Amino acid sequence: MHRFRYLLALLLAGFMGAAVAQNVTLRALFMQQAAYSDSDVRSMTADFEAQHPGVKVDVEFVSYEALHNKIITAAAAGGGGYDVVLFDVIWPAEFAQNHVLRDITGDLPQSMIDQVVPGAWTTVTYDGHYYGIPWILDTKYLFYNKDMLAKAGITAPPKTWQELLDQAKAIKDAGIVQYPIVWSWGQAEAIVCDYTTLLSAFGGSFFDNGQPAFNSGGGLEALQFMRTSLDEGLSNPASTESLEEDVRRIFSSGQAAFALNWTYMYNLANDPKESQVAGQVEVAPAPGDGVHSQISAVNGSMGLGITTGSNHPTEALQYIQYLTSQAVQEKYAKLSLPIWKASYDNPAVAQGQESLIAAAKQSLGVMYPRPLLIQYPQFSTWLQTDIHRALLSQTTPKEALDNTAKQVVQDKLD
Amino acid sequence: MAGVPEPVTVPARRAPRLLARAARRASVPWLMLLPALAVVGGVVGYPFFRTLYLSFFNAPLLSHVRTAVGLGNYLHAFQSAEFRADVVHTLHFTVGSIGLELVLGVAVALFLNRPFVGQRFLRAMLILPLALPTVVNAVMWRWIYNPEYGALNALLTQTHILGSYRTWLGTPGLAMNMIIVADVWKNFTLVALLVLAALQTIPVELHDAARVDGAGGWQRFRFITLPGIRPALLVALVLRTVEALKVFDIIYVMTRGGPASSTKTLSFLVYDEAFSFLKLGSAAAYAFLTVALIMVFVGVYIRLLQSRGVAG
Numbered sequence: 207m208h209r210f211r212y213l214l215a216l217l218l219a220g221f222m223g224a225a226v227a228q229n230v231t232l233r234a235l236f237m238q239q240a241a242y243s244d245s246d247v248r249s250m251t252a253d254f255e256a257q258h259p260g261v262k263v264d265v266e267f268v269s270y271e272a273l274h275n276k277i278i279t280a281a282a283a284g285g286g287g288y289d290v291v292l293f294d295v296i297w298p299a300e301f302a303q304n305h306v307l308r309d310i311t312g313d314l315p316q317s318m319i320d321q322v323v324p325g326a327w328t329t330v331t332y333d334g335h336y337y338g339i340p341w342i343l344d345t346k347y348l349f350y351n352k353d354m355l356a357k358a359g360i361t362a363p364p365k366t367w368q369e370l371l372d373q374a375k376a377i378k379d380a381g382i383v384q385y386p387i388v389w390s391w392g393q394a395e396a397i398v399c400d401y402t403t404l405l406s407a408f409g410g411s412f413f414d415n416g417q418p419a420f421n422s423g424g425g426l427e428a429l430q431f432m433r434t435s436l437d438e439g440l441s442n443p444a445s446t447e448s449l450e451e452d453v454r455r456i457f458s459s460g461q462a463a464f465a466l467n468w469t470y471m472y473n474l475a476n477d478p479k480e481s482q483v484a485g486q487v488e489v490a491p492a493p494g495d496g497v498h499s500q501i502s503a504v505n506g507s508m509g510l511g512i513t514t515g516s517n518h519p520t521e522a523l524q525y526i527q528y529l530t531s532q533a534v535q536e537k538y539a540k541l542s543l544p545i546w547k548a549s550y551d552n553p554a555v556a557q558g559q560e561s562l563i564a565a566a567k568q569s570l571g572v573m574y575p576r577p578l579l580i581q582y583p584q585f586s587t588w589l590q591t592d593i594h595r596a597l598l599s600q601t602t603p604k605e606a607l608d609n610t611a612k613q614v615v616q617d618k619l620d
Numbered sequence: 621m622a623g624v625p626e627p628v629t630v631p632a633r634r635a636p637r638l639l640a641r642a643a644r645r646a647s648v649p650w651l652m653l654l655p656a657l658a659v660v661g662g663v664v665g666y667p668f669f670r671t672l673y674l675s676f677f678n679a680p681l682l683s684h685v686r687t688a689v690g691l692g693n694y695l696h697a698f699q700s701a702e703f704r705a706d707v708v709h710t711l712h713f714t715v716g717s718i719g720l721e722l723v724l725g726v727a728v729a730l731f732l733n734r735p736f737v738g739q740r741f742l743r744a745m746l747i748l749p750l751a752l753p754t755v756v757n758a759v760m761w762r763w764i765y766n767p768e769y770g771a772l773n774a775l776l777t778q779t780h781i782l783g784s785y786r787t788w789l790g791t792p793g794l795a796m797n798m799i800i801v802a803d804v805w806k807n808f809t810l811v812a813l814l815v816l817a818a819l820q821t822i823p824v825e826l827h828d829a830a831r832v833d834g835a836g837g838w839q840r841f842r843f844i845t846l847p848g849i850r851p852a853l854l855v856a857l858v859l860r861t862v863e864a865l866k867v868f869d870i871i872y873v874m875t876r877g878g879p880a881s882s883t884k885t886l887s888f889l890v891y892d893e894a895f896s897f898l899k900l901g902s903a904a905a906y907a908f909l910t911v912a913l914i915m916v917f918v919g920v921y922i923r924l925l926q927s928r929g930v931a932g
Contacts, residue, residue: 215901271876304682304898392790393878444767447790456768476676533867573878583896594880598792 230518231262232525234290238267239470240450241342241508241542250538254528258581261521264291269451270294271394274583281306281515289516290525293506294343296395298332300440300579307337313523314339321532324571326545330509332578338511339530340545345503345569346403346466346492347562349475354382354463361575363488366483366496367407367431374440377463385442385601387435389455390450393590398576400466401593402504404428406574409498413577418611420589421604424498429596429603444560446597458483466492468506470541472562489562491569543570581619588613597599634730675904683727693905702881703889703906707913709796710885714864716809717807721860722853724804725811730845732812733819746813758873761802765789765874787874792882799874799883803867811856818852819845851925857920865914886910 218462234429236247244267251263265483266289268276274297275328280287281304291360293301301307312337350363358377364370374386390396405412408431410424419425435441442462444452450467454474457465458481465471478484510526512519527532535544539555549555554561577586588610596606675693679684716918732743749757764771765788788798802849822845829841868887873878877884877892886906894903 275891278895278898300898304680306682380669393876442768443787444785444790447767447787447795447875452766459769461768510850581897586890587896590878591881594878598790598880598881600792 217459229260230521232289232516232522233263233264233287234266234525235273235280235288236265236267236292237270237273237508239259239270240488242352242538243541246541248537249494250534252531252532254525257528258521258524259500261524263525270468276304277301277513281503281513284519285515287524288513289518291511291513292508293338293511295505295509296576296586298330298337298509298542299578300582302332302337303334303580305514308514308516308519309335309337310512310523321547322545323547323550323570325505325570326507328505328575329507330511338487338509339526340507340509341530342508342542342568344468344506344508344542345566345573346399346468347472347489347565347569349457349467349471349487349489351457351460351463351466351483351486351490353385353483357382360495361405363490364493365500366493367404368495370493371435371438371440373565374435374464375438378440383461385439385444385461386446386463387440388442388448388453388465389432390444390448390453390467391432391594392449392452393446394449394595395586395590396449397590397593398586399504399506401428401589402574402576403430403431403466403492403502403571406504406572407492407494407499407502409495421611422608426607427495429593429600429607432593433596433599433603437599446594457487469543469562469566469608472559473540489517489565490573491565493502496549497574502566503569503573503574505575506542508575579619584617585610585614585619633802643911671904671907674901675908677901678899679901679904680898681894681900686901689901693902694909696902697905697909698853703909705881706884706889708888709883710865710867710910710913712796713800713803713867713885714861716797717803717824717864718857718860720800720804721808721811722857725856726815726853728785728808728812728848729815729819729849743816746809746816749809749861750813752806754869755873757802758870761798761805762789762874765798790879795875795879799870802874803864803870807860807863810860811853814852814856815849818849822848854921854925858918859860861917861921862914865910865917886913 228474229589236244236299238240238244241286242250244265247265247267257264273294277291277293283442291307293307298307302309314616321384322340323343326343327336329340329343330336330338334374348363355361355363357372358380360373360376364373370387377383377386389400391400393448405428406421406424408424408427410419410420410426410428412418412425419515432441434445436445442448442456448456450471452465453465455468456462457471458475460483467517471485474480475487476484481487492503494500494502510529512522513527516522530545531548532544532549535542535546536549536555539549540559543563544555550563550567576582576617592601592606592610595601595609596603600607676688676690678685678689678692681707707828728746732739732746752760763769767785767787767790770788773782774787775892777785789795826844827840830844835843866887867885868891870886871883871888872891877888885909888909890903890906893899893906
């Protein structure tokens with residue numbers, strides 16, 4: 207009995223202690239891949255903690271491929287999960303429908319909304335509601351090794367995708383590099399990003415009045431282009447097992463003249479500690495097909511949201527407002543570009559990365575979305591598999607895309 | 621019932637108390653086992669029956685609205701070309717890795733059973749791959765296979781065995797075989813250790829006698845060694861088969877099911893279905909079908925064990 211009383215007293219003391227000290231600990235989930243590096247995120251967080259005494263943030267990093275399922279399992283497990291999560295542009299429909307993220311529409315003043323690059327908000331909205339604040343404003347750019355181009359007698363980067371193949375062939379024939387182009391075509395979301403870029407360049411669309419439209423027109427041309435570049439030995443066959451980091455390593459080791467990748471590669475590929483081709487790397491918007499488009503881009507942005515299970519939504523909102531603030535984003539603008547319109551005319555942001563800013567000004571305006579589906583992960587998995595089958599010559603591009611379209615109709619995906 | 625007096629000598633009013641005492645005694649083992657039973661029931665039993673229950677529902681992971689679909693999830697699985705393909709991939713991995721592990725394990729065990737300088741050291745080295753976590757092993761082999769900066773391509777091109785680089789994990793069919801090699805490198809040592817232990821129980825005199833009778837090397841292996849290590853082999857076979865049919869981590873790290881879904885196994889399908897597509901009901905059904913497949917294998921092995929197992 208004595209022991210019981212002692213325990214009770216201890217518990218009471220514990221509760222009172224918690225009530226007296228107002229320390230709040232937030233748990234935040236980020237990714238360890240592309241965009242801001244984990245050391246960037248940690249130092250932003252340390253600055254935030256210094257400015258907000260009593261608030262502590264535990265940050266956690268996972269690979270992009272694990273991010274979706276980590277958020278979902280934490281939500282399914284109930285309380286005690288994450289307060290703040292980084293989420294991709296393709297998930298708001300699913301997350302809103304399943305009440306994973308808080309609707310923060312009321313917390314965002316119109317004045318703030320107006321100051322952000324217009325396309326950025328599509329990253330966090332579903333059905334007219336805002337489920338977070340855009341943070342990583344990103345798309346895929348065409349990176350090229352200007353020394354290799356010069357050696358092959360090429361003076362300007364390609365203006366069309368066909369010209370890219372022509373230039374790649376010239377570089378290959380000159381014996382400068384065996385496989386001039388490298389892509390992130392491993393079986394993952396990354397291949398859908400590249401496919402979307404090409405689909406938009408060739409004037410295609412994913413759905414037309416709710417019916418699959420990617421298996422004809424621009425969508426089909428996009429996949430045929432991918433297959434051709436592999437068949438002709440212009441794209442590195444290692445592309446079909448590569449993710450973005452593999453692309454960066456291959457390009458940075460001087461084994462490719464062209465690569466499609468996110469913003470973060472520009473400064474890393476030009477950093478002598480990370481790259482053997484530092485100083486040779488230039489960036490341009492991904493080309494168009496010359497008929498439907500002059501340039502092309504995919505919306506690969508990501509936002510920060512607050513989970514519905516969070517017990518500290520006020521502090522969580524302060525934290526994501528801090529991370530997405532103009533001052534913080536401009537300070538860390540080397541690996542990810544700010545969401546704020548004004549930042550793109552700030553000389554301090556452009557300094558040392560003028561060509562990246564020039565490319566961003568063009569590309570960010572034409573970012574093409576991947577389809578807005580509640581069951582997007584299912585759609586993406588089918589599409590990845592079928593694109594792969596076509597690239598690996600197991601089937602024709604037409605049959606491959608028809609197969610995905612058939613499954614979408616059969617399962618009545620929404 | 622030792623210690624209970626003869627019923628006749630017991631006065632009528634004492635009978636209930638004695639019966640109660642007997643009942644108490646009978647319940648002692650159960651009381652002793654209760655904590656263990658509660659733990660096993662909670663940790664194994666509840667999830668098992670809960671999963672079985674869920675497999676009869678259309679159960680979204682993030683919603684409490686469930687609709688009963690009877691055997692619908694199972695029927696859907698059998699009609700799904702994806703499921704059938706994943707069964708084939710799982711069997712490919714299982715048969716390939718178990719076959720190689722048994723052959724390699726026995727060969728290495730026979731070698732290490734001979735006396736030579738450094739034998740003890742090499743025996744100790746057998747433990748090393750086993751001590752390596754699967755994820756670390758998978759990352760290591762992913763780097764070895766990397767087409768551009770991997771050790772395998774470097775070795776094969778520098779020795780002029782290959783003319784140009786190959787994409788080991790980017791080619792359907794080949795990718796699964798390369799994963800099998802990575803798995804065998806780590807797990808053949810378990811077979812080798814078990815067989816090595818069994819080899820040391822076989823008396824040398826049997827071999828000597830056979831040699832006197834004029835038996836050759838193969839005959840001695842076939843009629844003396846093999847019967848001697850059969851029980852150990854069966855144990856290794858059962859352990860490794862169950863593990864191989866459930867394979868997930870090495871695939872998740874090395875290929876994530878690619879290229880063209882050619883390395884997707886049943887566990888990966890269950891994982892995708894539950895956590896990527898949020899379909900808990902059909903994921904549960906797939907999980908149970910995986911268990912059924914494992915039971916088929918285990919059933920065959922148990923028959924093998926019973927018919928000629930320990931007796932050799």
